[in-house]
Amino acid sequence: MAMIAIGGAIGTGLFVGSGGALANGGPVGLWLAYCIMASMVFSMMVALGEMATLFPVAGAFTHYAARFVDPALGFAVGFNYWYSWAITTPTELVASAIVISYWDAKTNPAVYITVTLVLVWLVNFFGARAYGECEFWFSAIKVVTIVGLIILGLVLMCGGGPNHDPIGFRYWRNPGPFNQFAAGDGVVGGRWGQFLAFFSVFTQAAFSFIGTEIVATTLGEAQNPRRTVPRAIKRVFYRLVIFYVFGIFFISVLVPYTDSRLLDSSGAGTAKASPFVIAIENAGIKGLPSVVNAVILVSAWSAGNSDVYAASRTWYALALQGQAPKIFRYCTKNGLPIWSIVWTAAFGVLAYLNTGGDKAVQAFNWLYNISAISGLLAWWAILFSYLRFYYGLKRQGLSRDSHPYKAPWQPYLSWYGIISFTIIMLFNNFGVFLKGNWNASNFVASYITIPIFAVCWIGWKVAKRTKFVPLDEIDFVSGRRELDEMEELDREIYAPTKWYERWSSYLF
Incomplete structure (x- = not known):
């Protein structure tokens, strides 16, 4: 369970996407943003851990939203979470094809998209056991790689590379700890520009951590869920802090944020744009870039497996709650929600849009951008559900001391998380509001998910005439x-x- 959760959060965002974040925020801005984001994710994970320990049921946070807040919220969370992962599946397949182009740029990407798509389907149709085995080993590969890169980072920082150059904190001093935020044809100067550059990293940091909560989707099929799932939720955060906080730290000290390779579109999605690889190349080490690219490929394909698994189980949970057609409740004799998997896995064919010309690519990117903020909405809903859970217990005079796991520093930690996530969602693309930066397409793509979520919530509420569950009537x-x-x-x-x-x- 812990390895599945770790594997869900360690992916291309850490190995490659962190390079763009470094270029935008600067070394200190990058590291601070990831550290603060880790604390926000901690607030969400411990809240989820307490609820999951008490009620380890299929649907997890969609169930908690319906049970502790409003059935309409449960539908909105479930639909948006399902959509987020269902539409992310083809993006991971495309990412796999791009990664392979590092070695083979001549073959049509559709060939590699087909191969990875079939493999993803096979793993998921063989059931939870096959998925769990694959994710365990893929996660182990990613963990070993990031630990090795962290150790290598320390060696290079101290001058242990082939060029024997002790980098230390050189790049924190020059070109400096923070970048300036770009606006139009210029930049926003001074401390304000540095703050905006730092703040812009939060959205990228959040996307890197999205997937940490994916372990909760295994509740319905896990053996001994009261023990394994909550323990995974509690322990996985500390491991992720080590991997992300230390990994991002060494990225910040080894590569200057002015390095053009961080934003080189010709290497986007492959090892060429990875800050780890750039540091390795700067040190004069040969051979390792291909190894890192292989791990990036494993990460992308592993993420595709997790996307189908998480989305299909979320859709199955919606069906169980009467919020999706009854046919999706059907399971095989082995407990596999076959029609939910078929319906979700079918979205993988959208990956071929990326091979169908400029308009098809634009449509594909729109679908992905619309889904991107859904992960943050799921975190927000988890914390909202937990606060209702917390205050419901308090209103009914029930003690949390008897719970198998008790989240620390409540309710303050949950308030910190929900307010922080709200701010990030509202300002996730604040740059479009600055003079010279307005772009209607980018604005809609960045914010359309929020009204879609609201329409799902309000629409289900009106159609089914659901009501907020009063604190006195919450069922514990x-x-x-x-x-x-x-x-x-x-x-x-x-x-x-x-x-x-x-x-x-x-x-x-």
Whole structure:
């Protein structure tokens, strides 16, 4: 479970996308933004952890939104989350084809899109066990790679590379800790321009962390969910902080934000644009760029697997709650929601839009941009649901001390997270409002998801005449007794007895 969550969050955003963030914000701006974003993600994960520990049910946060807030919110969250991952699947397939072009630029990308698409379908149609096995090993590859790159970063920083150049904090001093924010044909000068450049990194940082919550979509099929899923949610954050905070730190010190290769469109999506590879090339190390590109390929294909899995299980949960057609409730004898997978996996063919000319590519990019903010909306909804959960317990005089897991620093930490995510969503593309930067297409693509979410919420509310669940009437009882009994049985069945089982249990 922990490896699935880690694999969902360590991807091309860390290996490649961080380069664009460095170019926009500067080294200190990049590192601070990722550190602060990590704290926001922590606020969301611990809140999700407490709810998931108490009620590890299919649908997870779509269920919590419907149960603790309003069934209409559950539908809006579920539909937007499903759409976000369903439409991201073809983007990962396209990313895989772009990554392969690092080695083979002559073959039509449609060939590699077809190969990766079929592989994604096969893994998901073989069920949760096949998906879990693949993601475990893919996540292990990504973890080993990022740990190796962090160690290499420390060596290069101290002058241990072939060129024996001790970089230290040279690039924090020159060209400087912060970039200036670009507006029109010029830049916004002074401290204000530096702050705007720093703030612009938050959206990119958020997109890098999106996927951390994906482990919650496994609740309906996980063995011993009361133990494995909450433990994964609690532990995975600290591992991600190590990978992201340390990984981003070494990126910030090893590559100047003025390096043109960070934004070189000819290498976009491949190892050519990775700040890790740029640092390796600057140090004079040969061979490693292809290794990093191979890991980026694994990351993109792994993300495609996770996208189909998360989206299909979300759609299945909507069907269980009566918010999607009944046919999608059907499962095979092995518990596989086959029609939800078929419906979701079909969106993968949209990847071929990227091979169909400029207008098709533009349509494809629009679909992706519309879905991009949905991950932040899901985090916002998780925290909103948790606050209602928290205040509902308080109103009914129920103590959180008896819960298997109790989120720390509540409700203040959740308020911090929900306010922060609200600000980032509202200002995710603030640059279009500055003089000389207005672009109607970019504005609509950046903000259309918010009204779509509102329309889903209000539309379902009006159509089904749902109501906000009063704090006094929130149900904290249904299903809990059965889950408590299952937990006792699972504790006996899955208790580690050998030393290596206990060690593996702690590590993963």
